Amino acid sequence: MAKTAAVNNSINLAQPSPQSGYIAQKKNPHLANEDHIIKKTPLLGARVTIDKLKNNIFYYAPKGMSGSVNSNFYEYLSMGLIPYITGSATLIALFNAANKLYAHQDKVAAKFPGAQMGAGVVLYAVGKWLGNKLINKGVHAQTGIDMDMPYKKIVNELPSYPGDKNTTVEELHRVYESVDFPRWDLLNKMGEEKGNRYEYYDKIAKKMGYKEQLNSPDQEVQPKIKEVVTKAVAAKSISSFLWAATGVALAAQKPFGYILNYDNKAMSLAGKLAAFPKKLGSALVESAKTLFTGENLEGIMGKKAGIIGKTLIFATLASTAFGIINACAGFKAKKTNGKVVIDPKKEVIEG
């Protein structure tokens, strides 16, 4: 049902529209024209990223460069992916592109830090992703609040030229991406589709420890969700960068300097690719060891490297553990003598 919109911008440059092929709302066709929560499928995140990248290049960037009135904040944030990718490529190039032109001995010498830089850039991204993911998963498991819960947003744009009929585009957001304005309305709508407006809140309330169904669970649950999400987002903003730093520190260990060197020089590309996962695995294990002990490239123990390496590892793990524990602390309904003190039957005025 992904509706396409051929949108021309103000200077009438024909551009392809964003395609969101990963969601098909066959069950409730009427939702296709409204914002709605979509089901999470495996690899959705990866597909969204690829999709965003495609849109960035072919759609959002041209729209932004032409100053289209329809270019919005979502698209601007989406484009944040571009400097990440070009920046990573440039960093790798700075340490590698000139190497093959150097004098022979230097060529060999430059290969080592070049490989480490490449690995560093990749492990930075992986670390950052992992740091975010771990807290999300932890919080989800503890509270049932999925901070990655996706929803599809249908945006009605202004016509790009007189008579422009195709004015809707789709965007993929997360329900909790804003702590100021979480999309409660979509959670309600999701419940309404199944006949219980508060279905989601009931579920969370149960997780909070309320044994009986609350009369107005949203009153009780919404502030709690906000609190959990805020705490988790704050923790992630530090923790994810610590994970990224650990990634770079791992890449700075000896094995990653040789990650692309194969003993058998004549090995085919397919053979190299097949051998790579094992090589990567052992490089990660070996690097984690030396990062912890502080051993340097010559096998000599470096006191400072060991101290900072250990600190980094502990700080990273602790930030994740703390992030999850802190976000979930206070989530459970407080109990007195094992009994929840609340009058679930009490009437309240909905504000």
Next chain:
Amino acid sequence: MNGVNNISAQNQIISQNLLREKNLFNSLILQSGSKQVDQPKGKLLATYDPVTSLMVSAVDTGKDVRNFVKAIATGKSDDTSLGRMNDVGLKIGGLGIASYLATKRVTSTAKGMEFVGFAAFMAAMTLWPKIFINFPMYLKHGFHIDQKYQDSNGKKKDFSLDNQYRPLDLWKAEEIDAIADKNHIDKDIKDRRELTENWIYKTSLQGKTLATLTAGIAVPLATSMVCSAAEKKLIDFNINRAVEKATAGLENMGKTLAKPLDKNTSKAFEAILSEYKAKPLDGNFYSRLGELFNPLGVIKNEIDGDSIKLISGMNYEQSSKNTAEAIKEVAERAIERFNAAQAVKTQNAESVTSGLVSLLGDKLKIRGGISDTSATTVLDAEKLKGILGNGDLNAQKVLKILKARNVTVEDGDLKAAIEGIFGGTEGQMKEVVKAIRGYAAKDLKEARLTTGALGRFANALAGKRAESVYTRGYNGISSAFTDRMNPSMEQMRRFIDTSRITDEIKTTKSLITRIKELLRPVAKKAGEKEPEKECKTAEEFVIRQIKKIAEWKNDKKPEDSVDYFIKNIKKHLDEMDKFDRPALSGMKKFTDTLATLKDDSIRTAMSNFIRRSRVSNDGTAMRLFAALDLEKRLLSTSVRQNYSQKVIKTAQDIIYRATTITSAESLLVSKGDPEVYKQALKLLFGDKIDKEVKGAMGGELGDLFKDFKNFRAKMLSLYNRQIIDNTEDAVSLGEPIINLFKKGCKKKYNTTKWMQIFGAATVGIIGITLLAQFFIGKSKKEQELYKNKGAKNAV
């Protein structure tokens, strides 16, 4: 209780809401809506100068941290604050990375560069759009696309953050009009202000998108450019600071000595000493001591028995008891070993012969001929004595001589046998020295004691592998010389690359070279000079270039003159001179502090080490001057007539290539006719110095000229003697010019190549970014639409 509380809190909020609504209603009714209910408090913020803006951003970061703590503790925050926390995380992560990577770097500059790189990256992220997009756009359009405002909640934001949320009420109408005027928006358009507002947002969006598209490429490039510029400065800073710190270290030595050993160290120390009470000292003993402290940091760069001499020269009476006594005990044991070694250090041929014969008997064989297959015969005592000669012998020397004469031992180890005769001391000595040096090198930085302080000082001034004054001097001379030789990239690649074969070079000629070659016949016809024949070797090239300098006349570039050549290299000698004075005074302070040194050997050894390093640099520079002087004089016909071609060739061989390994007892071997060699030396170092060279060195009274004269005299005697028996003489020859040039080429080639690629890329991205701005802010089409249809219909 809590549930109830929650509900009552709810009720409270509701009643507050009701009250507010009532008040609103009242105000609307009673005051006829003339007053706004909630006066908005938003305002545009001033654009700060860089310093103020840095301070403001520091304060803002402080607020971010406060907001972070609040968010973590209470779960209360907002999107803007949470977004800004990401920047805090980015900085913490970046600092973590820099701190860790710094531990993996060896020199202080490399360590420092990790932090410089991080700071430069952060700065580039902020400054790239500011300098190359926002500022030019401000000049062109009259407003800042990153204009900040403060919203009613006190949050700072860019006015153009969200293209579809436009706080335009913050701008005064006149400001909008001024922007419209500056950008030549037609005055007769009816909805001119609205058009301008739309146009401001359109332009801002374009600028911001441009920043997003270019930042990824520009920020790392700009960072690397800043870093390569900053690195040189940082090296200078670090070298100067290291000398200062080391000098202060010498001055404070008294205090350092008075520091007692801490509890753990002294405990561990006693344990080692008691373990070795009965056992002979071995490498392990010293290694373990090295884990505790580094009493001999000073000898890091020293070799052989000198190391042990240093220890025997120590006197610790001046110092406080704990630390000094500990060291004294180590020293005493080492001295014991040293004395034992000294006692049997040399023997004469007779005693060695009798020793060997009694030890090996007729197992000692000598091979008759040169080839491996020739028969071996038993070596008799008389013959052995003859081979060994008359001088004082040590184990190494004996081994060398016997090996040279094809002496072998049947079923045995010649080396072990010889060391047996010399009491095994040489081998053991080596082991001890090696062990001491091993931990000294490892722990040099943490040296806590007097000798460590002196070692740091010597290292700061003359350390070979570290960043030091003299290393910088050498690098300066090397690159000044290489630059002056002015090799092309193609030539440098050929001179430094031993891995390529000649044919391959031909096939990798650059496109420009090929075109030039194709056009050569045409150019020749047009009267262009035939290009110079390509030099095959680095040596040919260097001689040709130095000759060119020698041939310099006033009509050529001043950079190619004799005067410039000499002064440009002298600059680096002068720079080193500046540090010689503090070096001397530092040494003096050291001696004064330890006034009761039994002998001056520590100081002597260190000043020898420092002087050698300096002499080596001077030699390298002087050698260049001597080459230029030679080529200059060779221009005169009379000189060419006085000396045969063979002599000239030998002289050039000596000055461009002659070398010796920097250890004692190396020979400078003359090849061929001794008479030619003698003549060549006269031509090189004996004849009168060229007038122009003399002039450039400041004439008869110039310090440099005096030094040069001394250098020539010394070289004349050294090369004549052909024997170099001490390190200082060996290094005084300086680096062979060809080696110096090749090393310089390698450095220059890599740096230039890197710069060619990434410098060009940086210029390219700046160019594209600036060029793209010509297409930003075009408004003709909209103006037409507005004119024809009015604001409401124009899209």
